[in-house]
Amino acid sequence: MISPPPVNTEILNLLAPLLVLVGAGLLFLMFGAFRNRVGTFQRALIVILYAAVLFYVGKLWNAEGWPILNGMLIIDRFSLFFTAVVTICALGSVLTSANYLDRFGLDRSEYFALLFFATSGMVVLVSAYNLISLFLGLELMSLSVYVLVGYRRRDFFANEAALKYFLLGAFAIAFFLYGVSMIYGLTGTTNFKGIMVEATSRGIARDPLFLLAVALILAGFAFKISSVPFHMWVPDVYQGAPTPITSLMATAVKAASFAAFLRLFYMCFMMGSSKWSGIIAVLAVLTMTLGNIVALVQRNIKRMMAYSSIAHAGYILIGLASLSIESTRAASSILYYLLAYSFMTIGAFALISAVEKREGTRGLDIAEYAGLGLKKPFLGLAMAVFMFSLAGIPPTAGFFGKYYIFSAAVEGGHVGLAIIGVLNSALSLYYYLRVLVVMYMQKGVEPLDVHDDLGVKVVLLVSLFAILWLGFGPERLLPGVESILEWTRVSVAKIASLGM
Amino acid sequence: MLAASKYAPVVLLFVIALAIPVLMIGIATIVGPRRLGVKKKVPFECGTEPIGDTRKRFSVRFFLVALLFIVFDVEAVFIFPWAVLFRQLGLFGFIEMAVFLFILILGLVYVWKKGALEWE
Numbered sequence A: 001m002i003s004p005p006p007v008n009t010e011i012l013n014l015l016a017p018l019l020v021l022v023g024a025g026l027l028f029l030m031f032g033a034f035r036n037r038v039g040t041f042q043r044a045l046i047v048i049l050y051a052a053v054l055f056y057v058g059k060l061w062n063a064e065g066w067p068i069l070n071g072m073l074i075i076d077r078f079s080l081f082f083t084a085v086v087t088i089c090a091l092g093s094v095l096t097s098a099n100y101l102d103r104f105g106l107d108r109s110e111y112f113a114l115l116f117f118a119t120s121g122m123v124v125l126v127s128a129y130n131l132i133s134l135f136l137g138l139e140l141m142s143l144s145v146y147v148l149v150g151y152r153r154r155d156f157f158a159n160e161a162a163l164k165y166f167l168l169g170a171f172a173i174a175f176f177l178y179g180v181s182m183i184y185g186l187t188g189t190t191n192f193k194g195i196m197v198e199a200t201s202r203g204i205a206r207d208p209l210f211l212l213a214v215a216l217i218l219a220g221f222a223f224k225i226s227s228v229p230f231h232m233w234v235p236d237v238y239q240g241a242p243t244p245i246t247s248l249m250a251t252a253v254k255a256a257s258f259a260a261f262l263r264l265f266y267m268c269f270m271m272g273s274s275k276w277s278g279i280i281a282v283l284a285v286l287t288m289t290l291g292n293i294v295a296l297v298q299r300n301i302k303r304m305m306a307y308s309s310i311a312h313a314g315y316i317l318i319g320l321a322s323l324s325i326e327s328t329r330a331a332s333s334i335l336y337y338l339l340a341y342s343f344m345t346i347g348a349f350a351l352i353s354a355v356e357k358r359e360g361t362r363g364l365d366i367a368e369y370a371g372l373g374l375k376k377p378f379l380g381l382a383m384a385v386f387m388f389s390l391a392g393i394p395p396t397a398g399f400f401g402k403y404y405i406f407s408a409a410v411e412g413g414h415v416g417l418a419i420i421g422v423l424n425s426a427l428s429l430y431y432y433l434r435v436l437v438v439m440y441m442q443k444g445v446e447p448l449d450v451h452d453d454l455g456v457k458v459v460l461l462v463s464l465f466a467i468l469w470l471g472f473g474p475e476r477l478l479p480g481v482e483s484i485l486e487w488t489r490v491s492v493a494k495i496a497s498l499g500m
Numbered sequence B: 001m002l003a004a005s006k007y008a009p010v011v012l013l014f015v016i017a018l019a020i021p022v023l024m025i026g027i028a029t030i031v032g033p034r035r036l037g038v039k040k041k042v043p044f045e046c047g048t049e050p051i052g053d054t055r056k057r058f059s060v061r062f063f064l065v066a067l068l069f070i071v072f073d074v075e076a077v078f079i080f081p082w083a084v085l086f087r088q089l090g091l092f093g094f095i096e097m098a099v100f101l102f103i104l105i106l107g108l109v110y111v112w113k114k115g116a117l118e119w120e
Helices: A009-014 A016-034 A038-061 A079-103 A109-127 A132-149 A156-187 A193-202 A207-222 A233-240 A243-269 A276-295 A301-321 A330-354 A377-391 A398-410 A415-441 A454-472 A480-496 B001-030 B060-084 B086-113
Strands: none
Touching: A009 A016, A009 A301, A016 A038, A016 A079, A016 A109, A038 A109, A038 A156, A079 A109, A079 A276, A079 A377, A079 A454, A079 A480, A109 A243, A109 A377, A109 B060, A132 A156, A132 A207, A132 A243, A132 A415, A156 A193, A156 A207, A156 A233, A193 A243, A207 A243, A233 A243, A233 A301, A243 A330, A243 A480, A243 B060, A276 A301, A276 A415, A301 A330, A301 A398, A301 A415, A330 A377, A330 A480, A377 A398, A377 A415, A377 B060, A398 A415, A398 A454, A398 B086, A454 A480
C-alpha cells in the first residue's frame, strides 16, 4: 500500500532556494508571453529574486543535511555552498546582460526565464543524492543553456555553437545514462548511499562492468567540465554564445558539474582504490597542457578564455585526483578554487562583453584592446587583476586557489601532478599577460567604443574586491579567508564521513 | 478452468478486434462500387507518393507541432498512474498533480500567446 509522504513545512524550507528559482523562471516565462521588452522593474526583480536565493542559502546554512524527498536530494552544506556559487555566477551574468542584450537586440523575457531554469537545474544538480535526480538536474541545466547559446538566432556563429553543443551534449548525456543503467543493473539502486554500500559490501567494485559504468559516467562529466578528450566543442561554443552566457558556462555550469562529479566520485566510486585517481590524473595533465598550449596562439579573446577555462578544469582535476578519504584537504581546495575561479572569470567576461561590438570587427580580437588600459583606467586595472589572478600570481585568489590544490596534491602523494601544474601556470602567464601588454603598451588605431554601464561596473567592482578579499581578507565586517576556508572544509566533511 | 475463465475477456477482445476489420473490409468489398483508376491502383501510403525522392522538404511547422505534441503528451503518462491510485494518494496527490498541471498550463499559455499553435 502506498502511503503519501507527509508534507511538512520543513521540506518546503529546505527547498526554498529551488522553489524561488523555479517560480521566477515560470514568472518570466509569463512576462515573455504577454510582453516582449524587459523593463527596469523586471530587471530589479531578477536581482531581488537571486538575492532571495542567497538569503535562503544563508538561512539554511546551519541546517542538518539529511536526504529529503525519498533520498532524491540532499540539502547539506556542500549543496548550499554550490547553490551560492552558481547563484552568484548567474547574478553576474544577469548584470552583464542588461546592456549587452540591448545592444544586440536580444532583449526578451525568455532569456531570463531560461537563465532561471538553468540555475534551478544547477541547484538540483549540486543537491542530487540519486543518479536520477542528478540526471534531471543535468538535463534541466543543459537544455536551458543549449537554447541560450543559440540566442542570437540570426548569427552564423551562434547557430554553429548551439548545434554543436546540443549534439555533442546529447551524446555525452547518452554515455552518462548508459553508465547509470549499468550501475543500476549491478547494485539495484540509484541512491548514492545505496551504491556506496552495495559496491563496498559485495565486491562489485572489482566487477569489470562496474569499471566500465564508472568510465562512462566519467565521460559524461568530462564533457560538461570540458576535460580533454571531450573538449572539442568548447572554443566554438564559447565564441558563438552571447558573452554573458559564455560567462555562465565557464563558471556556473562548470562549478555545478564539478560539484556533482565530486560528490558522486567521493561518495561512491573512490573506495580507497587508486585506479580512478590515476585515470583522473592523466586527464588532468592532458587537460591543463592542451588548454594552455593552444591558448598561446589564440587571437580571439573569447577563444583564448575558452582554452583558459579548459586549462583551469585541468587544475581542478588535480584536486579530484588527489581526493582521499582520510583528508578533506583536496576536496575543500576544489571548492575554494571554484569560488575564486568563478569570480575572476565572471569579471573578465563582463569586461569582454563591454568591449564587444555588433558590427565590423566585433571587438573580440585581442588586438582591439590596444590602448584600453590608458583610456579607461578602471577597466584596465580590473582586467589586469583578473589576468594576474587567472595566471595565479600572488596576492590574488587565483594564486591561493592553485596553492591549495597543489599542496593537496603533494600531500596526497601526487608530487608529479603538482610539478606539471606549476609548469603549466608558468606557461599560461604568456597569454594572460599578452592581453595586458596590448592594453597598456600598444596604441589603439580605432577609437575605443566601450559600453561599461552600471551593471558591468558593479560586476567588475565586486569581482575585483572578491579576488583580493579571497587572497588576504581579514576577519572584519565580512567573513574573511579563514572563514571561507572553514566553509569549504565543513562542506566536504560530511561527504567524506559518508564515504568511509 | 479458472485460468481459462480469467483470460476469456482477452480472447474475446482478440475475436472482436479481428471481426471488426474483417466485417468492414468484407462489407466494403460486397456493397461498395468499384471504379478503378491509375491513382487508386497505387498502394496506400497515407497520402504521400509511394515512389519518389525520400529527401523531401517538410515545413518546419511539422516539427513544431510534433515537439508540442510530445511535450503535452508526456503529461498523460504521468497522469495515468496518479488517476489509478487517486483514492490512496488523497489530497496530497491531488495537490501534487495540480502543481504539475499548473506548470504545464503555464507552458500552454506561453505557446498559445506566442502563436505556436497557429498554422499560418
